[in-house]
C-alpha cells in the first residue's frame with residue numbers, strides 16, 4: 496500500500512528536456528515530469544522548480560544527496576525509494592551522495608516518532624554504518640551492472656559519514672556559527688516537534704536539535720560537493736525545510752528538496768524499523784527468497800504502482816507489462832516483473848536466480864528445482880531456524896526427522912498431523928510416522944529433505960554423512 500502522491504494538476508516543473516514517454520532507453524537525461532508521473536515525487540520545496548535549478552540539473556552543476564541514520568544493521572524496502580530517487584539522478588549524469596548519519600543516529604530523528612529513540616552506543620552505530628554501507632554499495636553496483644542499459648558512463652557515487660565533519664566541530668562553535676542562523680520559531684512549527692510537545696512524554700533538547708544537524712549537513716555538502724538537491728521520504732520534509740532555510744540565510748542561494756512517497760502497510764503505517772514490519776535489504780535478515788516473495792505477493796493495484804517506483808522500466812514497456820497483466824491477471828505478470836526488477840537491484844543476478852529457483856522448488860512443487868538447489872542456500876531462503884543438519888543414520892524415521900527438525904514441540908502432535916495428512920516430504924504427502932527415511936525418495940541427490948507442514952511452513956534437513 497502506498498500513500499498517494501499529492502495531486503499536482505499543473506506541472507510544477509520548468510521542462511528542460513522533452514518527456515521520454517516513447518523512448519526505449521530509461522531516462523537518458525533527468526526527466527522530472529516523468530518521475531512525477533511515475534509517482535516517485537510526492538512533494539517539493541519550493542513547490543515549483545525554477546529555471547535556475549532546471550538549468551543546474553541539465554548542465555549537471557549540482558550533486559544530489561539522501562541521508563540514512565544507521566539505527567539498524569540493514570536498510571529496508573522503504574529506504575529503497577530515496578535511493579532509487581538518487582539513481583534516477585545518477586542516470587541523468589548527476590552525482591549522487593549518500594550520507595550515513597553516524598553522528599545524527601546518536602541524536603535520534605524525532606520525525607514520525609511518538610516516543611524518543613533509545614540511545615545507541617557508538618560501537619553499534621559504527622557496526623550498523625558498515626553494514627548499511629554494504630547495502631548501498633551493492634545497490635549502486637547492481638544497478639550499474641544489471642539495470643543500466645547504456646553505453647554512457649554513470650557518474651561515480653559517494654558515501655560519506657556525517658561523523659567525518661562533526662568530529663571536528665565542538666558544541667560552542669556549532670552553536671556560535673550555525674545555531675545563530677536557525678530560528679526557534681521555525682523549529683517549533685515542525686510536525687515532529689509539535690506532536691511531541693503535545694504528548695505526555697515531551698521532547699528532549701537533543702531530539703529538538705536534530706533538524707539543526709541535518710540542516711548543517713546540507714550546508715556542508717553544498718560547500719563541499721556543490722549539492723543543491725536533497726531527497727528523502729515525505730516524513731523528512733521538516734528537516735529538509737530547516738536545511739533549505741539555513742542555506743538561504745547563510746549563502747543567499749536557494750537549494751531544492753524532493754520527497755518520495757512513503758510505502759505504507761494496509762493499515763497506513765509506514766514500512767520501517769520503528770513500525771517493526773521491515774523487509775530488510777540484508778539477506779541474512781530477510782532472505783532473497785522472502786524479499787522476492789514480498790513483491791510477488793503484492794496486490795494488483797500495488798504491483799502496478801510499485802513497478803513505477805521500484806523499477807527503471809521505461810514508460811512504454813511498463814504500459815505493455817500492465818496491459819498484458821490486465822489481460823490475464825491470474826498469471827501475475829506485473830508482480831513477477833516487479834519482484835524480478837527489485838530483486839535484481841538489491842540482490843543481483845545470483846540472488847534473483849536463488850529466489851526464482853526457491854519459488855519453483857517450494858511453491859511450484861518442483862522436485863527437480865529442489866534437487867538442484869545448493870544446500871548452503873537454504874538458511875538464506877528459509878531462515879537459519881528452519882534448517883537442521885542431521886547425521887545420516889540408516890534407521891531414522893519420518894517421526895524422528897520431523898521432531899529433530901523442530902517442526903513440532905511434542906511427538907503426539909507430530910503423530911496426529913502426520914496421520915491427518917498434513918505433513919509432506921519433498922512435496923509427497925506422508926501418512927506413516929514410522930516409515931524409515933529412504934535415500935532417493937526422502938533424501939534428494941543434493942542430500943536434503945524438504946518437510947512441509949500444512950500449506951506453507953517449510954523446513955529443510957541437510958544430511959551429513
Ligand SMILES: Nc1ncnc2c1ncn2[C@@H]1O[C@H](COP(=O)(O)OP(=O)(O)OP(=O)(O)O)[C@@H](O)[C@H]1O
Pocket residue numbers: 562563564565566571572573574575576577604726727728729730731755756757758759765766767768769770
Ligand atoms: N516506508 C518508507 N517509504 C519511503 N521512504 C522511507 C520509508 N521508510 C523510510 N524512508 C526514508 O528512508 C530514509 C531513511 O529513513 P530512516 O533511517 O529514518 O528509516 P526508517 O525506517 O524510517 O527508520 P525509523 O522507522 O527508525 O524512523 C528517509 O528519507 C526516510 O523518509
Ligand SMILES: N[C@@H](Cc1ccc(O)cc1)C(=O)O
Pocket residue numbers: 561562563564594595596599604657708709712713731734
Ligand atoms: N534524518 C534522516 C536521515 C538523515 C541523516 C542526515 C542527513 O543529512 C539527512 C538524512 C532519517 O532519519 O531518516
